[in-house]
Amino acid sequence: GGGSEENADEVRIGYFPNFTHITTVVALENGYFQEEFGEDINIETSTFPDGSAFMEAMSTQDFDIGTVGPSPATTTYQRNPEHEIIAGAVNGGAVLATREGAGIESVEDLDGMSVAIPTIGSTQDIMLRETLSEVGLDVEDSDGTVSMLPQAPADTSTLFLQDDVDAAATQEPWGVYLENQADADILLDEEEFAWGTASTTTVVTARNAFTEGNPDLTEDYLRAHIRAIEFIEENQQEAVEIFIDHIEDIAGNELDYEETMEASDRLNPTYEINEEVLQEMATISYEAEYMQSDDIEGLVNRAFLEAALEEE
Amino acid sequence: MITVLRRVLFVIVIVTIWEIISKTNLFPTFMFPPLLIPNDPGGVTVLGTLVDGLITGQIIEATSVTLGRLLIGFSIAVVLGLTFGFLIARFKWVDDTLGFFVTALQSIPSIVWFPLAIVWFGLGNLAILFIVAIGATWTMTVNASTGFKNVPSIYLNAARTLGSSGTHLARTVILPASVPHIISGLRVAWAFAWRAIMAGELFGAAGGLGYLLDMGRSLQAMDLVLSIMIVIGIIGTIIDNQVFLRMERNVSRKWGVGT
Amino acid sequence: MITVLRRVLFVIVIVTIWEIISKTNLFPTFMFPPLLIPNDPGGVTVLGTLVDGLITGQIIEATSVTLGRLLIGFSIAVVLGLTFGFLIARFKWVDDTLGFFVTALQSIPSIVWFPLAIVWFGLGNLAILFIVAIGATWTMTVNASTGFKNVPSIYLNAARTLGSSGTHLARTVILPASVPHIISGLRVAWAFAWRAIMAGELFGAAGGLGYLLDMGRSLQAMDLVLSIMIVIGIIGTIIDNQVFLRMERNVSRKWGVGT
């Protein structure tokens, strides 16, 4: 690590190989980051399977900035307030899928069922709790009746096939995969699950030490981020192709174009930060005893986003 | 007396050092959460989290889940180990085949079976039971067969000249004479089972202390992680020392074998 | 001769049974991937995957990563264990304090340290080394201190009347006389280290055999999982039997202690 506390000559970017991180992927692949940072700045990337691993690595200063779900950024904030959310990335893109044959017709039917989530405290965890609370259910950890299983999204379709779980709160492209590979049904699509299209699925998060030491690079990052969002909105098909190629490069397997297109329809890239939803998520986290209070004062910092937008 | 005093002092020193590390700004608080006196951000302490967990029943429930699994898995392992051990000691051809296979199986850490276990038994209790059982069975088998094979011939000869043979010999001599070996087998098997269940629960995520640990990890709540570790340490120490070590000592004293 | 024959036959029987289970439609192929003869869909076999992995160097590389870590972590544990063990045996107050602490630490499965290790050292090599080292250190400490404490007084008295004392006594008598205990300590410590590294790598995902296992799991490639398990079994058996068990036997024969 090191070298990036002040006047860094390197920016280390973290993200997930998920479709909800398409903004980062496009900004990387289209060279927006490199263009904005300038030739002198070296870019390093790392990918993570879930928000816990992402925040863990950010806390141990393994990288500086990247996209992650808002909940991991929020729940870890209280114990270790060393990072801030500086922009939105993607809204929507999360679904609640159910196993064919589990006999789940409505959210109420989840009573006594098991639901997979990517990790404890993940955005889908919080969204699931929000959705359940709307019909008066709760998860077992909070003395409810729905059992919640943290499982890597990659393993979820296996669990479906083996009847090990009955439903999954997940983000794209995993929802589409579940539908196609495990014959899953989408009980709640991106518009119905939790806060619907207003649900913040990913945000840009950065270490305070990085943003304070390198305000220019931070703004550069956000400019590249905004360019990527614009590109995706205008060139959906091309963005999907870029994403498929990128995944093939890092994971070695080629995603199905149709499926990925389908997934891309379910999400909405945006740099806006919906603080209202973030606060509601914090409250749910607090009620789930993931946090000591729901006070997230100082977590969101719009200054860099505003600066970046001004110069546009 | 002086021993107790030293221990108390030692614990105080350790706690104090930790507390100081936690309170200086050398490391972020979440890396070294305070044990007793809350620091600024978060305001949590390990003791607080521990007490909280105990009061809400969360820790006690997780402990009983873990111990329940352990008991079942370990019992299966002991029964299987004794049976295999007996067969290996009794029949040369079983020794030549199963015995040799067990030596190889013993060298495979049980957690390595996890991917297969999930595919075979699904994610959940069964897979974890499988991991626990398989972690303890082979050691138990090896120790039991060693015990059965190495019954001092003087006992066998004495019993035979007194008219014992067959199952009577097995029941009254071979089994009790192997007790020292079996007990040290139990102790090692327990150690492996204990390690296996923690690894299994950390992965398998279906309740239990390992699941709480994983939760602590996911939330970066090191106060929760540490308080669970304290619980694990206490339970482990009690079972290890009060049950198995004590058994072993009693037997080796009674058998006239040096400690 | 007959033993070898039986073993070969046994392996053939096991392989055949597996193959049959794999080929009947009782279970999906991915649950029991064929060992030798590919089933229709996919056409993978465990042997094929194993040979493939060996040819591409993937398995060999992973093995060397794992063994490298194991060597470093285990060496650290041995050095620490011997040092702690010596201090505990030498100074009563260390025994009263550290000795008592170590008994408790020993009962905490090393994988339980993983969440802390990640926070302290970051996810990667260092965290895994920490897990391996901490898994082996306490056992090594306990065994070394037991060894040092239980040097038969006849050796000590003999050496003292021949004029030895201080470091000369420690070097020429206490250390060699504890070798049997130290070696069985090494063996158990190795077993724990071996289990710890597999669990650590499965979680830690930073290369090594455990990482390949995790990959096999994610891809539902049970053929990969099984071929890695075979590699793990072979390496484990070789180290366990050819290194540690052999050492233990040699020493106990030489020392005149019965096996």
Place this chain on the structure above:
Amino acid sequence: MKVNLEQVNKTFPKGKNNSLHVLHDIDLKIEAGEFVSLLGPSGCGKSTILNLIAGLDSPTSGEVHVNDKKVKGPGTDRVVVFQQGGLFPWMNVLDNVTYGLLLKKMSKKEAEEKAMEGLRMVHLGNFTKAYPHELSGGMKQRVAIARSLVMDPDVLLMDEPFAALDEQTRIILHQELQEIWQKTGKTILFITHNIREALTLSERVLLMSTRPGAIKKTFTVQAARPRDPSDSVLVNLEKRVMSELEEEMEKVLKEEFGDDYRFKTSAVRDRDRDHMGDHI
């Protein structure tokens, strides 16, 4: 004839293709009620003979008869007292002693009464609830003797039962064993290294030669009981046995030390020669 060995040979396999001829053409007869000692250097095959009689092993050739019946395996008519006693550490003294009795389909009550009787005979009536690890070496051997006696065997086989005890305890047990023998009239085969022990206890001493083991010489002990080591009969007999034994010892030493021991054996011979006159 209680015990009768005829032309018994015993060969143990040794290594891959070798074998060790341990007993060579052993002829051995013990009359009912006799107390016979088998004396010889270490490794000459004493325990092997005892195991053949006990039925714990079988001869390579030749026949072993006890009570005119061919020995085919262990039987309660021949009970063994081993050097380390072979008490079961997981049973208390009483259970150890009743072990064989209960196997004879005796009722528990009867067995315990009989065991108490046996224990009293060896002065351990107060130690029925003790476990072997709580007893001294001498007490353990006493229990082992009681355990064998209560079985009321035709032949009592004793394999160096007192070898691990200290001299004083040994002297006391010699005393007690003589009394028991006189009281019960048992046929006893007693194995020992110790000339004096053999002479103190037995009617007849069989001296064995080594590699392969054979019975070299028989000595009949005609001294009054209770025997006193200073009895001139015993003192003289001891010298005679010793001089015979020295030859065997020399053989063993030669084997152990090779040529390096030549000097020593001549020294032993010197001593031998000096006093040879006394017993011829």
Place this chain on the structure above:
Amino acid sequence: MKVNLEQVNKTFPKGKNNSLHVLHDIDLKIEAGEFVSLLGPSGCGKSTILNLIAGLDSPTSGEVHVNDKKVKGPGTDRVVVFQQGGLFPWMNVLDNVTYGLLLKKMSKKEAEEKAMEGLRMVHLGNFTKAYPHELSGGMKQRVAIARSLVMDPDVLLMDEPFAALDEQTRIILHQELQEIWQKTGKTILFITHNIREALTLSERVLLMSTRPGAIKKTFTVQAARPRDPSDSVLVNLEKRVMSELEEEMEKVLKEEFGDDYRFKTSAVRDRDRDHMGDHI
């Protein structure tokens, strides 16, 4: 005076608040070149006395002098041969024997020459490269004796060195030890349970009483060497020592068996009385 114990007492702590008075007012003097045996029942404190002289333990009261210097700890002027030899199993025979010599800052070459000399004296010149586990019990004790002798100590302390050996090996080693003593003129304190061993070897036999240990009686052995057990001087002396020892044995037995043993002790007394005349 080589060795001089004056009014030595030794008390061991026992349990929490108890203590065990093991040695009571021991006065013991050994002249230069004397071969003295210490004889007594198990647990009477023989080894404790030896440890005090060796400096491995210190007296509770009283003084221990060797060569007129107060004993403050172990020293190479007093070397001990233990019952189990105490050879280091991780060193070969030669390294075991040179161990003490090298500590005396002797050159390696010189030490090895001296060790060879010592080993030749015990007939083990051909076994320098062997490890202890490859040797028989008797050979091990020979190495232990050589290891002590090469140190050229003023006093050789031997704690039941032959107790674990079989009778024949013992007889041979008695022979050899007598020769070594005559050749080297060492002062030797020899501990044993065995009356005959004490009488065969030593000039003076100190008989110890038990609980607390004290020196009960001293016997001077005036028999020609090499000694022959059938020598009438020894036979008579043995009876006298035995009758003294029986009292101690009775004490020990009473302690062990409680009242249950009354019958037996009278039996021992009977024997005692029968032959009492012989030696008075």
